[in-house]
Amino acid sequence: MNVEAFLVAVLTFGCLFSVLTLSLNLQYARGGMINFGTVAYFAVGAYAYAIVTQEPPSGLDQYLIGLNGPWWLGFLVAGVGAACFAILTGWPTLRLRGEYLALTTFAFAEVLHSFLLNERRIGNGSVGLANVERPGISWADVPDSYVFAVAALLLMLVTIAVYRRILASPYGRAMDAVRDDEMAAEAVGKDVARMRFEVFVISAVPIGFAGALYAMITTLVSPDLFTAEVTFFVWIALVLGGERTMLGAILGTIALVVFQEVVRGIPFETVRSAQIAASVEHMLTGAIFVIILRWQVFERISFARSQAE
Amino acid sequence: MSLLAQYFVTGIATGSFLILATIGFSLTRQVEGFLNIAHAELLGVSAFMTWGLNVLAGWPLLPSATVAIAVTSVFGLVIARTVYDPIKKLGPAVLLITSVGVAYVIGGGVDAVIGTGIRTLDIPLATTYKFYGIRVTNYQLLVIALAALTGVSLALFLNKTNTGLAIRAVAANAELAASRGVDVRKTSRATWLISSGLAGLAGVMLAMIATLSTDIAFHQILKILAVAILAGLGSLYSVILSGLIVGIAMDVSVYWIPAGYRPLIAFAIVIIVLLFRPQGLSGRRAA
């Protein structure tokens, strides 16, 4: 494999998925919410972008809407769409425990997936939408892949800046209190349900933007790209990097992207050995995940560090 | 009309299976206080172990199933003791996420050992009975009978035995139960054995009524969650009612809407319940 292409891919997808991990970090590590439907907001962003920018249906197309709009409009609609989907999914669970949120988000993601698959009028069903429009930006001789890498990096940096602003305020302080001890926070008037809902919706927006960018990069959106695997990928990245810090979330994501790109690069002789390798990769990923959580690896490291000081 | 009735009866069988699959999940949720996503993978373990003993080793079905259920039951307890118990103090969210990792490990393990392809048990083909034009297979009747039997024996167990009463006390309020002398650790062990054993039983049923592929366990968790939410995460008896509702709704829906949407019905129910009756059928409020 070409080293340069490898690095560009790692940078692009590392930053892109870091936006998801960072949002999850905000929702879970700071907001105490388990979102098991992360992929849905990502998919909404990608499909929204594709639908806004694609041409009206023709020939064999089964989708109904193609607005042929400019790329920036598609990008904006992706963010708004993800926020709307977050309102829709977060609202019923507004008054409920975090665990219900995990289940509803998971359920909504499955419902969305099922709709995208079965309702061909949205995006051609299982075939998906091919030839998604890319923004017509070209900087002299710079290849598209570099432009997208920079775009992903920028999206990640802006996301970090906004999240930092929230966390550094009294709002962030109240979020920490809620996460540490919901009951004690409510005893001093913190409206846990309201705060969670707001954080939930706000953090869906960058995920939607990331979805739009993903659609631009792959130029294809189909239900296959947006399964629960994406959600679990982001969760594992978050746990891998240690949920405490934003830097951890980013490093975890990049490590996982590298791991996957490398495994994909290994050639296999037989179908069965490739299948076993895939299963083992699955097992290993799960095992790392369990080990980190079960033995609280990051807690221990930070404890050892504070002991050394 | 008779087609609708046919779907309805099939739905009862589907619902009975869902009851078996969900009761253990709900029991763990009540006593241990978290959603064990890996529960569904235990169904897969049991189903494929039954298949292995029955087809590969050539054992008859009954001993294969018995061994599979027993092994699954102990396996569930071992996972609980090694993985979940030590991090119980970190709260239900961490346990829930950890159980996803456990599901990955078990699922990947089953996948690596079994491989792709579709498998069936070495048992006689289903015999179909006809009542007033409605067809029912003997395996469907078996699932319905087992679900009923399980429901009744569990109810008796929880109401009449000391361990059962202890389980109920811990489920309602662990601190209070402990302060009144209930042995929480012993209760937890019994809970894990029973809930994993029930997952094992459901796995055997799955192997009997369905063709097995390794992704089958993952598809069960979606339906289990649907039934559990409809029942209300706190209640056991309403699992029986909601299992039937979800099962019948899924199968009857095929009468009106494309079969591709069948799994979606389960989640439509989840969402409707959360919108209008967040505490589920049981009527107990989410604290």
Place this chain on the structure above:
Amino acid sequence: MNSEFLIVDGVTKRFGGLQALGGDGGLSFTVPRGTFLGLIGPNGAGKSTTFNVISGVTKPDTGAVYLDGQNLSETRTPEIAAHGLGRTFQTPRAFPSLSILENVIVGADSAGERLGAVLSGRWRRDEPKLKEKAAAVLNRVGLGSRMTGSVASLSGGELRMLEVARQLVRDPKILLLDEPTAGVDPSLQGKLSEILARLHEDGTTLIVVEHNLHFLLRIADTVVVLQNGELLAQGSPQAIRSDEKVVAAYLGNDHAA
């Protein structure tokens, strides 16, 4: 204005098969505004459950709690707190990821807890005032020198005082304290009774659960005695001390100790 500020009316609560609160008629008692009420009873009498029901953490099975005419059993916990009801917990609860000072500041309702204000940065103006107030309260509870430290460095007794401070910064109309002296050393206990006396003077309604009867009977003006989730007696400390039922059921042993 109703002089019966807080009304506990026929409350019952069961956990599984265990009756935690209320016998046949349910638990009922009233608390006039400005009362310093001591809530006592043996272990498992339902004192903490009573607190949880009043503060909305636990919803009663039957009956209701009214604060200033509002039915608290139909009100969400944060709204109850916003209504001026503060409480501490039997096991002290702190926010470990916040510093000691922040643990107190977070008790106040800051404008910066609105998302709109956060994104526009409008909250910065109020922050110094909040800090000042929190620091003053920390001084009052004897933790003034520990402000920048972490809550992990506090003893159990100091954590209780921190919890009290977090409530004081809210200026509650009614404050519920669950065993405030448990694990608190004598000098801090002195501070605590000073603070409570001062709050009482200022007209704050106080309800205090306490095992330290010496402490409680000295400063409370009314006492409610619970046993097995039911009201055993209610009256002045003097009346309670001489109440035969109370002495037989509960006080006797404690007085000997």
